[in-house]
Amino acid sequence: MNWNWRKRALATGALQAVALLHIFAAEPAAPPPDPIAVVRAQIEAFNRNEADALAARVAEDFVYYNVTSDATTVETKGRAALRDGMTAYFKSLPSVKSEVEGLLQTGPFVSFRERVSWTSPSGEKSQSALAIYEVHDGIITRAWYYPATP
Numbered sequence: 001m002n003w004n005w006r007k008r009a010l011a012t013g014a015l016q017a018v019a020l021l022h023i024f025a026a027e028p029a030a031p032p033p034d035p036i037a038v039v040r041a042q043i044e045a046f047n048r049n050e051a052d053a054l055a056a057r058v059a060e061d062f063v064y065y066n067v068t069s070d071a072t073t074v075e076t077k078g079r080a081a082l083r084d085g086m087t088a089y090f091k092s093l094p095s096v097k098s099e100v101e102g103l104l105q106t107g108p109f110v111s112f113r114e115r116v117s118w119t120s121p122s123g124e125k126s127q128s129a130l131a132i133y134e135v136h137d138g139i140i141t142r143a144w145y146y147p148a149t150p
Helices: 002-025 033-049 049-054 078-094
Strands: 058-067 071-076 099-104 109-122 123-136 140-143
Touching: 033 049, 033 058, 033 140, 049 058, 049 078, 058 078, 071 078, 071 140, 109 140
Parallel strands: 058 140
Antiparallel strands: 058 071, 099 109, 109 123, 123 140
């Protein structure tokens, strides 16, 4: 009887040791992508006019806000709405490109100045705006854009 108890205790101890070795030997989880890298990838997808790639980097419940001096309004809500809106936007302005300056990160928030340029029937156009993106675990959850200026 004493021998069976010892065999069971040794077997249990061996199983626990194997489980612990498996836990400690497992590859550590990769850290989430850097929020600035996520924003840069989003701008690159924009410059390639890839609405699907833009949508893939935002949360299902993503919200895009327009901010003015008097109010904040929802421009786009949801991943599908962003994809559909950007598809139409790229069809209307196929030459559109974006350049960002002054990327600054504070926690999950990335702020920057964005200059968007395109060719219209009357010639080259551009406008600039301030933007803030909120990024969690490699996914953009919110974006705020301030009024554009020439």
